[in-house]
Amino acid sequence: MAKRSSSFGAGVSPEDKKKVSKEGFKKALKIFRFTLPYKGTFAIGFVFLILSQITTMSIPLLMGQMVGAIVSPDQMANASTGISGGMVADKLQNVFHEAPKFTLNEVTLIFVGLLILQSVFSFFRVITFTRVSEQSMRDLRNALYSKIITLPVPFFEKNRVGELMSRITTDVSQLQDILSITSAELFRQIFTLIGGIILISFLSSKLTLFMLLTFPLLVVSAIIFGKFIRKNAKKVQDELAATNIIVEETLQSINVVKAFTNESLEAHRYGLSVQKVVDYALKAATFRGGFISFIIFVLFGGVVGVVWYGGNLVLQGELVFKDLFTFIIYTGFIGGSVGGLGDMYAQIQKTVGASERILEILGEESEVKITDITVPIKVTKTEASSTATPKIQYRNVAFQYPSRPDMPVLKDISLSVKSGEKIALVGHSGAGKSTIVQLLMRYYHLAKGEILVDGKNINTFDITDLRKNIAIVPQEVMLFGGTIYENIAYGNPEADETLVIEAARKANALEFINSFPEGFKTIVGERGVKLSGGQRQRIAIARAILKDPAILVLDEATSALDSESERLVQDALDRLMQDRTTIIIAHRLATIRNVDTIYVLKDGGVAEKGTHDELVLIDEGIYANLVKLQFDNAMMIE
Numbered sequence: 001m002a003k004r005s006s007s008f009g010a011g012v013s014p015e016d017k018k019k020v021s022k023e024g025f026k027k028a029l030k031i032f033r034f035t036l037p038y039k040g041t042f043a044i045g046f047v048f049l050i051l052s053q054i055t056t057m058s059i060p061l062l063m064g065q066m067v068g069a070i071v072s073p074d075q076m077a078n079a080s081t082g083i084s085g086g087m088v089a090d091k092l093q094n095v096f097h098e099a100p101k102f103t104l105n106e107v108t109l110i111f112v113g114l115l116i117l118q119s120v121f122s123f124f125r126v127i128t129f130t131r132v133s134e135q136s137m138r139d140l141r142n143a144l145y146s147k148i149i150t151l152p153v154p155f156f157e158k159n160r161v162g163e164l165m166s167r168i169t170t171d172v173s174q175l176q177d178i179l180s181i182t183s184a185e186l187f188r189q190i191f192t193l194i195g196g197i198i199l200i201s202f203l204s205s206k207l208t209l210f211m212l213l214t215f216p217l218l219v220v221s222a223i224i225f226g227k228f229i230r231k232n233a234k235k236v237q238d239e240l241a242a243t244n245i246i247v248e249e250t251l252q253s254i255n256v257v258k259a260f261t262n263e264s265l266e267a268h269r270y271g272l273s274v275q276k277v278v279d280y281a282l283k284a285a286t287f288r289g290g291f292i293s294f295i296i297f298v299l300f301g302g303v304v305g306v307v308w309y310g311g312n313l314v315l316q317g318e319l320v321f322k323d324l325f326t327f328i329i330y331t332g333f334i335g336g337s338v339g340g341l342g343d344m345y346a347q348i349q350k351t352v353g354a355s356e357r358i359l360e361i362l363g364e365e366s367e368v369k370i371t372d373i374t375v376p377i378k379v380t381k382t383e384a385s386s387t388a389t390p391k392i393q394y395r396n397v398a399f400q401y402p403s404r405p406d407m408p409v410l411k412d413i414s415l416s417v418k419s420g421e422k423i424a425l426v427g428h429s430g431a432g433k434s435t436i437v438q439l440l441m442r443y444y445h446l447a448k449g450e451i452l453v454d455g456k457n458i459n460t461f462d463i464t465d466l467r468k469n470i471a472i473v474p475q476e477v478m479l480f481g482g483t484i485y486e487n488i489a490y491g492n493p494e495a496d497e498t499l500v501i502e503a504a505r506k507a508n509a510l511e512f513i514n515s516f517p518e519g520f521k522t523i524v525g526e527r528g529v530k531l532s533g534g535q536r537q538r539i540a541i542a543r544a545i546l547k548d549p550a551i552l553v554l555d556e557a558t559s560a561l562d563s564e565s566e567r568l569v570q571d572a573l574d575r576l577m578q579d580r581t582t583i584i585i586a587h588r589l590a591t592i593r594n595v596d597t598i599y600v601l602k603d604g605g606v607a608e609k610g611t612h613d614e615l616v617l618i619d620e621g622i623y624a625n626l627v628k629l630q631f632d633n634a635m636m637i638e
């Protein structure tokens with residue numbers, strides 16, 4: 001069976017190494033095809049975005065009008081005549097040479113109206129963008145999950161479960177952010193930047209030019225600081241991923257950790273990794289802190305400069321006070337959007353990385369198709385089972401695992417199983433018994449030779465049809481978190497209740513299931529009732545009975561059950577094997593005395609072959625020795 005990687009927490013795959021190249025960006029844009037079905041809603045959201053942006057950009061203008069209404073020349077003149085006579089009034093007349101268009105009350109009223117409009121637009125903008133992003137991300141997650149589970153087995157040997165999990169969670173969330181927040185934000189920033197500059201240049205081109213002089217300084221420093229910040233942020237992310245892998249692997253194998261009393265070792269390993277996260281984060285924070293304080297200095301320095309220069313223009317009569325006021329607010333807006341653009345770049349960079357990784361998986365070739373299960377599938381007799389009990393042949397099969405290409409596991413295997421026959425594979429641990437079966441399921445490609453079912457190369461069958469006709473009762477029975485009923489029905493999700501109960505009965509499982517207060521509704525799996533080894537095996541047998549396959553593979557449990565449990569399981573297995581072509585991966589030789597042929601594997605080939613009675617007679621034969629060894633062991637235990 002597929003082995004778990006033994007290198008606990010070793011090496012995190014290098015992700016996000018690339019900069020945002022034009023190519024990468026173009027490629028990443030492909031992920032937006034998931035938003036295409038919702039382009040209508042997106043367009044509506046965009047209209048709301050523009051409307052809300054226009055209202056936002058009107059705020060400084062209205063504020064200017066308010067100031068204008070407060071400090072109108074008449075008021076100022078009236079207020080100041082009492083103090084120092086006509087001179088001041090004249091000067092003020094100069095400064096506020098424009099008569100206000102509206103009274104204070106009128107402007108306030110317009111302002112309130114505008115704010116109401118803005119909140120309505122913003123509300124609908126948020127709702128529509130969220131709708132688009134949530135729906136398209138749902139589609140993306142579905143596509144990604146469907147893709148992942150339809151990929152061939154070797155893919156899962158190359159990729160860690162933790163990494164695949166983060167593709168479907170973190171990376172998709174990253175994309176979701178860019179859709180719902182970042183893209184709107186980016187548009188807003190650019191709109192504010194360009195619109196703001198155009199508007200202020202109408203107010204005063206001289207002052208606009210003066211303000212823009214601070215820009216290059218901002219942009220250059222943002223680029224330099226940004227580079228360092230991103231580099232360290234990336235390291236933080238990588239290290240965080242490494243800590244997550246430690247948590248995941250140790251929790252998954254918590255029994256192993258405890259059995260080896262390695263709690264302290266793991267806690268120490270985790271501690272070191274978490275400390276590295278802190279170190280990188282602090283380093284990144286130094287750059288970020290420096291950058292922020294620098295930007296604050298330049299931004300506020302710019303504002304002070306604008307006020308100073310603008311103030312002079314006002315005093316020289318080249319600018320009206322309320323326009324200077326409006327100008328300053330716009331400058332704040334523009335400054336904010338420039339500051340935000342740096343952040344935006346980092347976001348886009350992350351998104352490009354995330355979408356590249358997702359697209360990579362989506363680009364892999366599936367071995368099976370996902371069918372729409374809302375349409376009831378008619379369980380038809382497929383090609384592979386055109387005769388109810390097919391025969392199987394292995395012809396000179398050679399194989400090595402893709403992850404270990406230099407280690408041939410099978411060198412030359414030839415075997416045949418006639419219709420309805422039972423054969424057993426025997427050999428020392430690692431001889432390749434499970435591998436032979438995995439090849440029948442087409443989990444891997446052969447290096448040489450061929451496997452035939454009913455005289456036809458298995459590669460010519462539709463992979464789903466082929467697998468539908470084979471059931472495996474594995475060594476380690478894996479139960480899904482759910483009810484016993486669901487776990488049995490997994491063998492054939494279309495089966496009705498009577499069939500499920502009947503399968504449980506045939507598998508000798510009905511009695512123990514009914515002994516639970518909840519019966520078939522008893523929750524098993526990670527958070528449920530823990531079933532004994534024998535009970536789990538009987539659930540697996542019930543599953544296989546429900547699947548009703550033409551070919552059966554029994555991967556015998558290595559650990560012996562107590563004799564009562566053993567009898568129940570064996571009895572259920574005998575019933576299951578009836579009239580089915582069966583391959584037994586045998587560990588305990590007592591159970592295979594009656595099979596038609598026993599194949600003894602050694603060094604990647606078949607070393608001995610025959611019935612039990614024939615093989616025990618071979619002098620110094622491998623099988624004969626194994627039987628003797630197991631017999632001696634049994635005697636010793638007794």
Ligand SMILES: Nc1ncnc2c1ncn2[C@@H]1O[C@H](COP(=O)(O)OP(=O)(O)OP(=O)(O)O)[C@@H](O)[C@H]1O
Nearest residue numbers: 001002003401403404409429430431432433434435
């Ligand atoms: N997914 C895999 N990738 C690489 N090598 C593997 C993989 N699975 C098994 N192997 C190797 O292939 C060889 C045969 O393994 P296999 O599981 O078929 O043996 P087995 O006879 O079933 O052993 P056991 O009786 O212990 O279950 C072993 O050396 C094993 O390390």
